[in-house]
């Protein structure tokens with residue numbers, strides 16, 4: 001294990017980061033924690049893309065390493081087959097979530113997505129090791145995080161497993177924070193939440209903050225955007241090749257609407273992914289959408305539409321286009337879980353809404 005000691009240079013950079021986070025309006029309690037917990041001990045190596053998109057590794061002791069670790073940016077900490085599978089989130093976003101979590105002395109917290117262990121260290125510093133449980137699906141990550149946490153003086157309970165199942169033997173929890181992107185709130189988290197518990201969960205392109213009461217959960221999305229690495233779960237590839245044989249129809253909804261409406265779109269089409277095709281000048285001429293059930297659609301700027309699979313995805317873009325003249329605002333959306341269903345809604349619980357899917361285990 002690479003063990004980076006704390007240095008004056010690291011302390012100065014950490015202080016500068018804390019000042020930037022103070023300017024962003026974060027609470028004194030979490031700023032004090034950022035000042036104390038050395039992020040570099042949890043991120044001895046990170047990966048960044050160069051100007052041609054190649055991944056370059058930056059390790060402790062190398063040029064730009066400490067500046068990178070104490071910049072307010074997300075750091076990719078694990079690549080699997082060339083794709084990022086773990087990261088340390090941007091400190092501003094971490095503090096937005098921690099502030100929203102509203103922890104108090106004595107609270108028991110569950111974190112889903114241990115990653116580097118840095119967020120678990122912040123929580124342990126504030127609440128004490130015994131009150132913090134953190135779970136990650138990746139055994140290599142949990143092993144490394146537990147080592148780094150111990151080396152930095154923290155011993156929260158680190159568990160390996162699919163976080164969607166929670167950690168029942170450590171509940172009930174007063175606070176639950178997920179640091180991987182979810183499509184809905186797993187029932188296990190509600191079962192393991194104490195009455196009055198708060199949860200902060202990245203869903204789609206936002207952060208839902210809900211309160212649990214009598215087995216129900218209810219709350220709104222925060223104004224801040226969040227682009228989290230999705231929880232690892234099975235899903236289908238797009239069927240673009242098969243679309244070539246599909247009889248085209250036409251759409252009057254501009255292909256660019258898929259991007260403008262992406263906040264409600266991911267609530268209506270959980271787990272959807274998209275891509276664009278551009279000409280040599282960079283102008284987008286076609287948009288592709290697909291969902292984990294294999295449904296796939298392409299919309300061309302000339303209005304040509306092709307759709308295949310159990311759901312006609314572009315029909316949803318058209319419905320949302322009718323609903324949202326103005327750009328959607330995150331905090332106008334909310335989320336409710338009751339014993340029968342879980343749905344995201346716009347403006348009021350009884351307003352336009354979209355059922356969120358049941359969790360499929362990894």
Ligand SMILES: C[S@@+](CC[C@H](N)C(=O)[O-])C[C@H]1O[C@@H](n2cnc3c(N)ncnc32)[C@H](O)[C@@H]1O
Nearest residue numbers: 086113114115116119136137163179180231232
């Ligand atoms: C953004 S990183 C978490 C950052 C972390 N909190 C930190 O402080 O470094 C997201 C993490 O979620 C984990 N993850 C993905 N799917 C998961 C699952 N089904 N259960 C638990 N963790 C999962 C990934 O392995 C990854 O480490």
